[in-house]
Amino acid sequence: MKLNKIACLLLVVASCLSCPNSLNSAERIYDLARMGLKPDSWKNASPILQRVVNRIKAECSPEDSIVLRFAKGKYFFHEAGAATRTYYISNHDQTNPKKVGIELEGFRHFTLEGNGAELIFHGRMLPLALLHSAHCTLRNFSIDFANPHITQIRVTENNAGQGITFMPAPWVKWRVSKDSLFEAYGEGWRTRPTSGIAFEEEKRHIVYNTSDLYMQTKGVTATPAGTLTAPHWKDSRLIPGTVVAMRTWHRPAPGIFLHRNLNTVLENIKVHYAEGMGLLAQLCENITLDAFGVCLKGADDPRYFTTQADATHFSGCKGKIISCNGLYEGMMDDAINVHGTYLKVVNRIDDHTLVGRYMHDQSWGFEWGEPGDSIQFIRSATMDIIGKTNRITGISPTDRQETAGVREFRITFRDPIDPQICEQKGYGIENLTWTPEVEFKGNIIRNNRARGALFSTPQRVIVENNLFDHTSGTAILLCGDCNGWYETGACRNVVIRKNRFVNALTSQFQFTNAIISIYPEIPDLEGQRQYFHGGKEGSILIEENEFDTFDAPILYAKSVDGLTFRHNILKKNNEYKPFHWNRSRFLLEKTNRVKIME
Template identity: 55%
Template sequence: MRTKKVILFLFIAYFMIGCGQEKENELSFRQFMQSKTENSSPAAAKMVGSLRERSNEEEVTITFPKGRYDFYENSSFVREYYISNHDQVNPKRVVFALENLKNVTIDGQGSEFVFHGRMIPFALSGCENVTLKNFSVDFEVPALRQLEILEVDKESDVLEATICPGENYRIEEGKLVVLGEGYEYRPFVSMAFREDKRLSYRRGDVSFNPESVTEIAPDTFRIEGWNQVNVTSPGERYALRTYYRPTPGIFINESKNSVLENVTVHYAEGMGLLAQMSENITLEGFNVCLKGEEDPRYFTTQADATHFSACKGTIISKNGLYEGMADDAINVHGTYLKVFERPADNILHARYMHPQAWGFKWGEPGDSVQFVESEKMELVGNHVNTIKEIRALDRPTYFGAKEFEIVFNDSLPKEISGEGAYGIENLTWTPEVLFSGNTIRNNRARGTLFSTPKKVICENNLFDHTHGTAILLCGDCNGWYETGSCREVIIRNNKFVNALSANYQFTNAVISIYPEIPNLEEQEKFFHSGIVIENNTFEMFDRPLLYAKSTDGLQFRNNTITYNNAFDPFHWNEHIFFFEKVDNVLIENNEFEKGLSREDDVRVELSEDGAVRVNGNN
């Protein structure tokens, strides 16, 4: 009997210790909230403060009882952040400012997080092993607005339309002014959607410049003198916008091992997710999408769904839905610095060039770098150098800087100077990428953009009516200053449906390998290499399938190409394959519904004879 009592006592003690451990390592957001409060920002601030007080070595999970949580600018954090590919306006409001934390999981358990004002919902900076999961991000009053066309009077040059979301606007001297929570603007451009949520055929970046807008009823306008009157019809929608990108939905900066699982962003005024100078990022079931078929909005983010600038390690993006964005589903690149002075044999002064990409860390001692001549986008020398020292020239630290002095361990190629046009590329901060099982549909511009020398696998995705190019491999040290050359890209087992129904930058075919090279004729060294496109299905209404420039080693094999009459062919590129300055290109064992003629369907320029082989296609 005594033995049974001892066992029972030990069991109870073990159970209590276990409960204590579970309680210590799992906290409920409810304990940080005051009862019956509309603004959850003070509770978020308390939660963040509690995490900062804990030991970073302990794992902790914050759970949110499933529900709706509203977050306002009042009681949110104020931060100065410099965010790649966004407008560098500071300070910024941040609700969940997760900084220098480790081993933290935030589990929304299916909750809706709704934000008010112009802010960053989540910022991870200097973090390690942080996981966000099971919640959605939306804004109560998005900056983008949507017009639904009710009536069209072409003779009178008049449209009638309603605005969504309603309210939060005013008419000033015949112009529409959009009112956000704490800001306002006048839209001047739009995305045109058909009633079925597809973007309108051949209408990319439609200007919004009517002569007058008159309110004829609440949320209902009479619009006169807009150049869309002759091409629009009742039921179409226009997402009104500017090109302003103040804040992403989720910001990851100088962090390691970040995971987002079952997180959905319905709207952000910049990117859905922007990561910079971070290592190992996993997106599993991360979505930038509408709220379902009944969602009255047709738009989601102001720019890319996901964007990775100067990251390293591995980027994994799997099983996501990306739709209604004003730019790519994913963009992976680094940033070229432009050389403006060479004060010593192993020292360069260089600067960030693009107005939306500066102020954040560019490199560290020990990083490997290479140099390009910008006009020809050609490597200077074959030697990879390393950074010995790097410091900001125009700020006390790299934070907020545009210009740097970089000391290299080895002497530099003699031709590099501030007199010419030379860029510096950081090779250390380049990632491998797995983009798999995702759906990209009904978005502006491009589907995916990869610019990294590490291995890229793009597989098992559905590209469904991307308005421009479905896949782009770029590289540009002249305008966007986004690195760099691709060395190993595998594009396989994807399905492409009616891509390229409008023209945008770099959209020469459904798959466009298009580095920006002003002086292509004099280029001697190829930019991209090692690209395999295999076992994909293309459903096409037009002809341009694959365009490649400055590429050595390209295989297009075992693909199936069918044709439909969904739209009228219109593209200026009338060739299925169009190659400029390429070598070692192989097109073989593909099934073309209408056949393939080497003479009529394959155009080759600035290439040696035999650069392109066409074998075994039907």
């Protein structure tokens, strides 16, 4: 999967050449080993990194080229002495303040050189944040937590009458609470997991036809041998040897947080665990991931899971997102999700002014748009575009003085707003300016929960030369939803080419109607007057892919104008028994200009 290495490196070089430093600039190298932080020392790295970053800001000018250098080895970060920051992060729990291990803000021409450093975090932390910066590179390090908040256990006995007996993994700190519930804990945190994902012991695939497990540990009892029996947890699918990642639904922080950056490169970084996304980028322009991984620490890693949610997630970005030569495995959600956010119209003040509100509980509190941005309106029930594109002339919070923490915006528009748009019926506002192109090439996605890759952007998307191996749900989803997740928007130009799909759809999750699922959320499809995705002949092209599957559904498409499926190889295997409700190779609902040529 290294076919795109040269392309990625060329892009990195081009990015550097496009923003040369001033003739008066200097290269400044800060070597952490000479500044009080040697590898493998067991020191708390959090306060030292704060001091070093503050020193860099005091000593350097904006034109300087800065390198912050780790030596190879292990570094340990604790909440004590860490930076304390309030961040509102898309698609995460808006719990503040957050403890930040490495906080980088306001830099230009900055490189964090890891040299193979292993950054290990304790407690409940946001490992690394890069904000309001330009032309920055992060490379050659890994992120992990000493004691993950996901609890791994192994089923040792499954008795229909007595329940499930299990053994926690050696690193798990656990106890039985006073009210007889299984409880995991760590430095400053505790969890009582009620759900989980089951993995096959040998192959590490998610157990066939299980999806999200829901477990009841009330009345759990422990034995001197360290096993526990949960008499009310009964599930015949979990044979002895099954490994379960027991979890909650909390997402306090990603592994890496990018906000308001320009031209960012992340190279050869591995995130082994985070209690949210592996990487979350919002309101950024031009991001390149080269050999970025959300992955295990090799074939001998005793863990089966990585992140609590998506591996990578891009919200309200623009320019170009490139992800190449990556490895994404064992995460509790998708490998990549690219989208914007619909605001719901909650008040029409006059013909040029609306109040729009963030609706989802995990996506609010940050900027949504700025004067000059192009927007369009959409009717939530049918996902029809209403009126013509418009432009923002003014935008400000209505529910507080500052943008941080905002839920509602007062927005004025250049042109009169269509008369039907009001708060009485469901309408959304979509920002068309903050939408990126995407290249997703040469990646491996395997053994994860839910789905592989999600795209919701009108700009060009290329998905090429990837391996989707046992993604458990849909491998590729083109979505759009102004009713639940409120994630924009329609795809107008998508190429899915030369990928290999191996046994997707081993479980049922949301939007998983086929291996490739084009599934906008449209409550009133009969009332829809337009098509949501596409818009011209061949808008979505699926060609020269190989589908190796045990079940029937290959392609599902709803509300698409301009879809071509051609020159693909379809193979049938017997690894699992077919079970999906969709028995059609190609299932189409309200489509136009569709060409299917196997």
